[in-house]
Amino acid sequence: MPGSRRGDWHDEAVSPTYSGNTPGNGAAARAQDAAVALLEAVRGELASLRLPLELPAAPGARRTAAKAVGQLDDYILPRYRSLDAPLLAVVGGSTGAGKSTLVNALAGHPVTRAGAIRPTTRQPILLHHPADAAWFTSARVLPTLARVRGELDGAGTPATRAGATPDAAAMRSLVLVSDAAIPEGVALLDAPDVDSVSDDNRQLASQLLAAADLWLFVTTANRYADAVPWKLLVDAASRDILVAVVLDRVPRGAEEEVRADLRSMLTREGLAGSRLFVVPELDLDAMGMLPAAATAPIAGWLRDLAEDATVRSEIARRTLNGTVRSLSGKVAGLAEAARDQDDAGRQLADDVTAAFTDAGARIHRATSDGSLLRGEVLARWQDFVGTGDFFRALESGIGRVRDRLGAFFKGQPPPAVKVETAIETGLQAVIVAQASRAAEDADQRWRADPAGRALLGTDDLSGTTPDFPAQVAEEIRAWQGDVLDLIRAGGAAKRSQARWLSLGVNGLGVVLMVVVFSLTGGLTGAEIGIAGGTAVVGQKLLEAVFGEDAVRRLASQARRSLEKRCAGLLERQQRRFLDRIGPLHDGAADTLEGLAGELAKLGEGA
Template identity: 65%
Template sequence: MTTDNEPGQPTRRQHDPPAAASAAVDLLEAVRLELSRVTLPLSTPGVEQTRLDVRNAIAQLDDYILPRYRSLDAPLLAVVGGSTGAGKSTLVNGIAGHAVTRTGAIRPTTRQPILLHHPADAGWFEGLRVLPGLSRVRGAASADALPAGRAGATPDAAAISSLVLVADGAVPQGIALLDAPDVDSIADDNRRLAGQLLAAADLWVFVTTANRYADAVPWKLLLDAASRDILVAVVLDRVPAGAEAEVSADLQALLRREGLGSARLFLVAEAELDPLGMLPRAAVEPLRTWLKDLAADATGRSQIARRTLNGSIKALAGRIGSMARAQEEQREARAMLQASAVDAYEQAAGRILDATKDGALLRGEVLARWQDFVGTGEFFRSLEQGIGRFRDRAGAFFRGEPPPAVRVEAAIETGLQAVILDEAANAAEEVDRRWRTDPAGRQLLGTADLSGTAPDFAATVAAEIRAWQAGLMELIRTEGQGKRTQARWLSFGINGLGAALMIVVFSMTAGLTGLEVGVAGGTAVVGQKLLEAVFGEDAVRRLAKTAREDLHQRCLRLLQAEQRKFLDRLPEGPPDPGVLAGQAAALTRLADAA
């Protein structure tokens, strides 16, 4: 046989699809589109198999289901498959009556799939109607009788991705034979291609031998055939003389047990090949006659095509239902990871808010600087003599040069920064721990260590606290614009009032113990009464609430920025699994209605 490469051209439809098939084609194309959108990026249970199922489903839609629905009257495609060394190529040569495909001792012999068809059927296969992912190589049967070891296309680098088309009058019109690579080939690409070709078949001619018919790999594919309700012919090759009845009975029992009791069984007795490597003609005559009868019966061919098509669609519906469930698992896994990150940082924000309300920030340096600012002598004695005289004496007390309120602000900034940094680090460590206990989270984190804060987070926090303090000063400035209060707040100084307001914001004393309660409580009262003397009680309450809420929002933004390092690793949410689930149900109805 000689070959010449010809680029595959887009096929033209030989016939317009019947109106009855139009809606089915629309559904199948919608399923194809939805499958192309399926992303399963998270490491959920069974996801690797589901990813493979998605790829295989798309391939089968492209290679077989859509082409067959668009061309229901196209010739049947009979794929000849089986294990390494089972004699597939020898069988194909025997059906054709001459060597058209390579045989030999070196495995694999079938490196390049060869499709034999009647010359009148060439238009169905020259384009990309079926198996569009394989380029076409046009071959021709050699005029001279060649030994089977020299027949067939010469393998090259592109062999595995191309399909050799051979027009041969020995093949009956209405059926084509495709010699596929070994299903258990030592070459990974050959095994994948064999599976792809078998999924594109209208019927299988499955070749095995008397001593290998129970091998696991072929049976896995035969079980797939049973799930698709495909017509299967099993050829038991190299059957020793006298063992026909025993071996065939055992194989038939296996076929019945696995739901393939209707499979046709052909026995090829062990025989010497002639000098050209050909089987005796009589050895394959029953199979040749069966194929010829199938090809001659247009009604029977149509029934076989529809049976395989409906079985493939029903099996596809089941796989798509599983894919929809896998999508839902992806959504749930993503939501759980997202929720665990958000929850950890929300809890951190809550703890920071508690620290700003329970008086904890009035400890240590903040308390010392505030006491330096307001003093502990005459000021507190006046407070003990009666808070009622505070309004009269506070102004006189502060008319002199005020102590450096800026020191109070700096102490608050340092203390608040330490709280935020500590809680942000705790949240990061908690999210990292939670994610690493989950396979999906562990995959997303990889080798990255996100259990601490970002390198520049401390500086960012300090800047945000200063911005909060500046905003608080602006609140006081805005509140003091009235003529009646302006003189008062000018006499106290905006920094002094700002420091007092910060103390009021942090004035709730829960969490302080012993002497701290009295000291912190007393200083808080000083700040509050000072502010009330200037602005009034309602205004102070409003200012404190606004300042606390502003601080809380700023802390939330800081923590949300930190949690992005986790959330940014999450993939986009998968499409709504309800779409695939609905399509699976529609495919089941389509198959059942046939």
Template identity: 70%
Template structure:
């Protein structure tokens, strides 16, 4: 049937809207704006506000489009909000008086038949529920409502009263300009959860800045507003009313309902005469009786709020995009510092620098005497004649060569990692966002366990060289020579070949390092052949590079882990467009 089809389409549309809004809520909550950039504070506040409004109003209203309208009564300190609410129900239900603030926790008045809509956490889910206590007999307005300190401000007092029109609930909110920060924040939260506003001001305060800031927010959301001009001297009613109407029209609120409450004495209970609020009460009753009209008001406010949410999501998307770009630059600074360090380490392994000092001495001790090397320096070409000496005798242990290489290479790696950390730290401290990420932490040196990790990685590299030697030597015709020299000895020779280039050395060092490298290379060639030696050296170098890169990539995480990644800006931008389309639906 056509009616069923229409109802089904509406249900599908509502379900799709809820799904979109839940996705937006989830991704907004995932946004991490951790950098200090221009506009970030505004985006953080907007994100927090948007999440609250999604929870308090947008999602609950989309899930329950037929729920009663929530009319929030708000305004400035001393405007007479609580007195107005009491007058609307005909007896004191919320505290009114001279002591400020009088409304310290919100009171929600509803018809008994509407109780189920507000008893659970459907709307304003972060506020716990407290049942209002009914009092026998009339009580003065300055004693009505909850005792100020009886419950936390994070509570919502629910009061049933048959005088409240069924279909519309009234929520007496704290002052929007309260001296209490908590009260001001709660007032803003409640107004953001309203289907319509009943905004109370006075004849001498209607032009104050704080109320107008909120009224402009209402205009941006296209929310229905009823403005109550309270305590107006009869002689000034025409002039003040005309001026206020003009101000409303200029600010896009020409459709706002304006009700004037004259300045009259209160009775002995602190109540206004019923006739002073009769026009406002009649208007609320008319809204309550018109189900279609209530739905239109809810839809209008909802669409306006979603449109405003779209702008907020776009703002957050732009902030996330700016943070992503800034974060990429900070990350690039770090990666560049550590990449340069890897290059310097590899250069040190190729230019013969590691063949100085202890490494050279231990290698000389291993392959022959100092006299042998002095002769070798004079005539490197005689090396081939002396190779037999290496294989006829039992070579000295190669462990000291490995240890010396480990110590020398570790010193180079640690030193360059420290230089990289200092460089990255300086780059970040030159950037306001980087400075904020670092705070008081000093990351300009290596982490405490880095030297041990570097040493362990070098030993693992040396072990992998031994495995290469073992694999290459299996099945060789010259296995006797291989076994005579030993896996450790050939491994030490391979390490020497890896560090054999002599660029950067001068004078006697060139002769010594050159002779050292030739010895290692000729030994390996005698066992495996020239091509195999080149291949083994290349694999060893590649393995060393991979391990150095892994060490420094792990070390740079101390910086990069501070760059927390949230929802991609592109996704938020798409959601902003989807919200615009949703808000445009009639």
């Protein structure tokens, strides 16, 4: 490169906390290892971060997390692991600003294609000194981009040994060109347009700029105030990255005016220390090259950087620390996003839980206040006990119930199975109805919330699953089996009263079920007398067989068994909602918050 005086780069020195891992520098080596371990922990946490709920800030947070992981892989971790690697100077800027022309001028011969058709830079080209090849042929930096070894053809553009690279593959590959014209210690990377019409080009340009140790940002006299480049320059200021702005194609006579205006803008945006180079509007030669003198100050500045190891080290550390500080702010923001997700997820979960808790409470009332003894269940119970003779016998006094019940049941009782069937049918109707109501309630609550609405999508969860009635019937039969097992266990402990077991296990089981259901709280009029009478008779009968304390215990156990099975049925239905939320209370927000604090200290050199 043509020589020039050293540029006025005089920004404050970066803290030397993270120096190279040189022999005898054990403390620095340990600090470097600790920094790498912290950064790897941050990368793992960000890579596993899940923000499934469609909150207003969620899309931006997901993009931030993905870009942060990419920057850790492309730049931060590689630079911490190899602090003495050559500087990577990325040449970026707007469409048609003259990036490729500048790169060719700095190399002293045509290297990359420049032209009027946009976008021209489809495949990034990295120029490096032959002695620096090992730093870039590996996946040390930009590991997601495949390496393609390039040679300069007769036209002055890189050609791969394997031939032309298709555009799709080119966008994910990096052409490496070894060129002795590039000073050892600094590599140049020609990036796509930051405002390209191609989404892929813009994303790649952003990725490459995020992996840079310093920027050569190219703009023109009539485009330097455009919004897109300034957004990137402001990001550079937040990273404290060294930026050299190349103001290209400045009309003769307007240099000082345009320079002053651009310098004022840079100062306002926190980039007062940036170098500013002005390239006048000049005709290109037959090979599309600028006169060497036009870019000599830029070439000299880069050469001075390359020759001064101390300055290179300061630049690398300054950019690295600034990037880590910027990453700390992003991680803190992601911690807040994760906390918002947890809060929103808990609210959605609470909505579902409340709906199904209410359903459980309604089922409890219906199965404990006598409501189930209406209709078919009551009719089958009356058939079972023979209401007329049975209640006339009770009129003589409940105190002699053992003798009266014993005499009454010496005959063959009607089948208890009809009562069991009626209980199953009635109980199934109650559970299915209340679960459906809960599902409808939960569905409506979610659809009133944007995050819940997104989780539901086009699915309709406002009813129970098709197999739910069959599941309920199966659970009720299982509960009835539990009741019969309780009767068998209680009868085995009362062998002296085995004569009462002539009623049969099923008969006593039915009586226990009716006792569980008939507290009469929900009945009115004549039903109270009927249900109340059946409850009293059933309870006294069981007390005659098992004893008063045992009956209370049996009824309590039967009630708990029923409630447990009902809760399981409702839980399966509400799980359809909760599974869509994903895990809650996983501690991601607290972890990210703690990592953000550690990154802030690392970025400050603490």
